[in-house]
Amino acid sequence: MQRPVIDAKNVDLTFQTNDGPVHALSGVNLEIMKGDFVSFIGPSGCGKTTFLRCIAGLETPTGGALTINGLTPEEARKSRAYGYVFQAAGLYPWRTIAGNIKLPLEIMKFPRAEMTDRINKVLQLVDLDGFGGKYPWQLSGGMQQRASIARALAFDADILLMDEPFGALDEIVRDKLNEELLALWARTQKTIAFVTHSIPEAVYLSTKIVVMSPRPGRITDVIDSPLPKERPLEIRDTPEFIALAHRVREGLREGHAA
Amino acid sequence: MQRPVIDAKNVDLTFQTNDGPVHALSGVNLEIMKGDFVSFIGPSGCGKTTFLRCIAGLETPTGGALTINGLTPEEARKSRAYGYVFQAAGLYPWRTIAGNIKLPLEIMKFPRAEMTDRINKVLQLVDLDGFGGKYPWQLSGGMQQRASIARALAFDADILLMDEPFGALDEIVRDKLNEELLALWARTQKTIAFVTHSIPEAVYLSTKIVVMSPRPGRITDVIDSPLPKERPLEIRDTPEFIALAHRVREGLREGHAA
Amino acid sequence: MRSIIPVLTVVAALVVIWYAAAVAMNSQWTRDQAARAGVEVSFGELVSDTMSQKRPLLPAPHQIVSEMWETTVQKKITSKRSMVYQGMITLKTTMLGFAFGIIGGVVLATIIVLSRVGRLTLMPWAIISQTIPIVALAPIIVVLSNAVGAGTLMVPKAIIASYLSFYPVLVSMVKGLSSPDQMQLDLLRTYGASRREVFWKLRLPSSMPYFFASLKVAVAAAFVGAVVAELSTSAIAGLGARMLIGSQFGEPMIMWAALFSAAVLAAILIFLVGSVEKGARHFMGGRAI
Amino acid sequence: MIERIGWPVGFGILVLALWEVGVRAFGVSPAILPPPSAIWAAIISSGPTLWGDWVQTVVKGALNGLWMGTLAALVLAVIIDRFDFLKRGLLPVANFFAALPIVGLAPIMVMWFGFDWHSKAAVVAVMVFFPMLVNILGGLAAVDTMQRDLMRTYGASHVQTLTKLRGPAALPFLFNGLKIATSLALIGAIVAEYFGSPIRGMGFRISTEMGRLATDMVWAEIVVSAVTGTALYGIVAGIERKVTFWHPSQRG
């Protein structure tokens, strides 16, 4: 059998704050395989962001074991395993779009010629060719978000971590980006961990949906999606989709009541 | 036949900007009857906010006629016809919840005794009794949003204008507030104009859904909802609901493509 | 608390550097003196002499400390020789200038925010006002206050102090009074609120965090203004005057001690104003903003 | 644009007119307050003197001090920022020194560095050092966690984070500090001349001309100082607009 790319065993994370300890994660067990598209959904404060940060080695669990391809998260980070996309696009306003995408390439010391290649490739990938010379504030929110995805894709990380990347966008733009993200994932076969607040989004995108619940932050349900890999937008009006969404909603509501 | 509360006839609004004129609204015709719950939906920049601001007399149309109960929007505003709820709760952090609700009452010079009465009444209405003495940041996002609705209700305006009031909340909290808003509307029989980005929200809440499209901002579809007035949350899994949502989505997609 | 050890380390390092510098900088004089007297000095004598000169280029820290000790703890605070007494005089000037500065800054900011013409006219001049060297204006302010009969030196000194302290208040208050966003302003418009109500109920309360944040800068500026005023206009009393007299009468220790007392006083002032700011924040709804 | 120039200039002219008329109407002695016309006459007739003073005070004293103080603050800020221990230890100490009324150092600096422009530059350097340090450190800390975490996910080194993220992000703060520093520099250079100077310089002129009651000349120097200060401010603001064009405050 295949080894999981991300392997969390009984992960705990407790923050020490002035008001006492906050149990952001408690007993989290999860295996994510290569090529999985995993969505995390749950009420605010249930630890979705925290778990993603643990995977990326930005936060260190206080208990349990977390390995990425058998490495520690820090080691994986140093070996450029991650592309991280944050909720806000977080582009640097003093760099053009191309300059923003170039940033990780500079840091990772790619050869100059390759940089231009890669930038053009990912700009095309996210449908932004021609916008490389613009500054972030000259683009709409949706375009900025695509640029930030391009930035995360530019250096070909194996694992894409996305923390509510489309939270700030309107539904139509979101639908479009969802479609494109699926296509991209199909093409590149990356492993994606994706945080969202939207049930349809989670159901539409994922091969695996992780429902979380707060106080303490934990996983309450892991749903493997029966939907086919090929997903036109219309799939959202099918009974399978609606049933799946219903199950997620119920799981969420329980978490909220708790 | 009944006279419309809000009556827009061929309303135009053009902003003069440095980059030339922006046609935020163009030839908008709409009649809203007393007790209607009207949702506005459409891609970013299609003029939803602008139209709401015109109704409230915060913006003056550059063409066409807009009357509120036969008055101009300015006159209607002076006669306290509007309760306006913004996307962010926008509570004043230096006032308690009760103090925030008192604000419009102070400005409208209600008698002191009546103020306390009204504050208690609306706090109860939005299920926040006991929280009057708290400061905004001591409340969760959902509670803050309810407080801001209470503030808009306190002086008993006939027309409630709500501009993406739940945009910043997570889905579960949003569901809950949607339910409560419907109940409130049923109880008070106010006329409500409601801007949203969420198709399910628009379909779930409204008696009338207005689909808009940008460049120039205009109305592309007005859908009268066949759903009954009584709407449990589960209604969202019914075929009528899904069909309606589908129609709205199609309308939206056209607007986006344009 | 976390920073106690690093601070102590840094202070200790500074003291060591200071001593070394004192030896290096003061030794020239010692050697010159020896040459004038035609004697040789050993290294030990050199070092001990550089630590105890009457007019050192750079006094050793313990010399300053002992001078400060003598003039604060060992003198009655009612004595003119007490640094505490002189400090109180400077403090009074500072507080008066601070008060003038706050009033001036707030009033000007209000005009600037409420009127477009006010903003266009006054703001550039407020910036220009800060490029005028206050020392050049000091005698004019003294003479003019004399001429209008506000003869006590306290008033012109306070005016000089306020000239420096009004500016940070002005800048922050302009920011603060214009900090309400369109949405907050529109909310009040939907209530049909008047401009006056918008000012009292929205602009003024929104500006408070900015106001309190500016106070620390303003009080420091007022203090500098007070010292400069004392240094240049009167030489009668206060820490600034003491620095001048120390310098003029070849008593650099007095000057150094006055300088350090001034720093201590400034630190206290900033701490106090910081506490006021904290208290005010609490009163305004605590954690907000 | 016309309004943005017209109103302040109009206001200035109004004040000057009132001043001229007031001084004449009340018969104020020119030894106390000269009329603007006399100040203008002094500016016209003393061009070479004013120029010499300007070079001495602004070019040699203020500008030299300004770049030295700024550079020192920049270097120290980057060092302090690297070592958390230093940051925690040095910052409170720096704040204490920042509270010192630096002008009090002027006589000491004259004693150390001589009466020519070196001592003036030293006073200026010390005066601008602390506001610059505080601003730069504030700027370096101003990046949000998300941006910093982004760099961490790239496995970026400290230097890379500094040059690619925190440096650019600190620029608006740096310029803010520079705006304060330019006016401090002028004032510092002028004040320091009161404590010993060669026989030229704006501070020298102001104090000696005041002594011989040539107040028109004093005001001429004040005008030069204000114009210089405003121009420096304008230059800094202009460079800021060019360099931090991306900052929301510059996009208007």
Next chain:
Amino acid sequence: ADEVTLQLKWVTQAQFAGYYVALEKGFYEAADLDVTIKPGGPDVAPVQVLLGGGADVMVDWMPSALAARENGAPVVNIAQPFKGSGMMLTCLKESGITGPEDFADKTLGVWFYGNEYPFLSWMGKLGMATDGSEGGVTVLKQGFNVDPLLQKQAACISTMTYNEYWQVIDAGISADDLITFKYEDQGVATLEDGLYVLESSLDDEAMVDKLARFVSASMEGWKWAEENPEDAAMIVLEYDETGAQTESHQIRMMGEVAKLTAGSDGALDVADYERTVESLLSGGSDPVITKEPEGAYTTLITDAAMK
């Protein structure tokens, strides 16, 4: 009692002992005067204070008073308690200076603010340029202390016999290591601390009477101070608001000042006045005053004061 405000030229020190003594010992009170003494400072031009109405009488040096007069400030000398001049140039012997001719190419510290005029006229007489050119002297505007000499930034600095000279000595440089040039000896002495009022004060008879009483009481103070230098110094110390002055220094200053006031009964010696004017008029290329002043002094007050 009639009110009189006196503006000093500099900070409270024994240089002004006579006035403080008259105040402390009740000489003013006895003359039915209520006197306020305002100390000066680096930024205070006494003439300006007078013009602004902040004082009735000022202590000033004649060169700056005459210069102010030529600049349109109508000040008049009404009394001259200082007969002699205490100004001198103090040089380090090690700089190689033995006489005025050695000043060439040296740096000399000079007080400005009205005190530079006698120096400039001296250099004019010596034919030395003061603009720093070859063969001339480099002038340094001396601050408030004697550091330039101690730090060897200047070969010579301006000192007063009663003040700065002793600071140099106190700093540890022995008199043998110094060489001094008194302005008196160089024939460029000008009249120092005199009492001046605005012309308009003299038009008012009551004012004239008041001033006469003031001058007479002040001179009484000066004579007392000359006889009791130690007590006078203690009185000065009493009035020093900064509390930074030292006893020994003030006593010594009083002793030196007494030598300068000794020859004066308050009345201006017209010969001294003319010598001062001549010296100022002859100030080389840039004379301090350009024409013979008129009405710059009056003996009206001292005549009345001495009955």
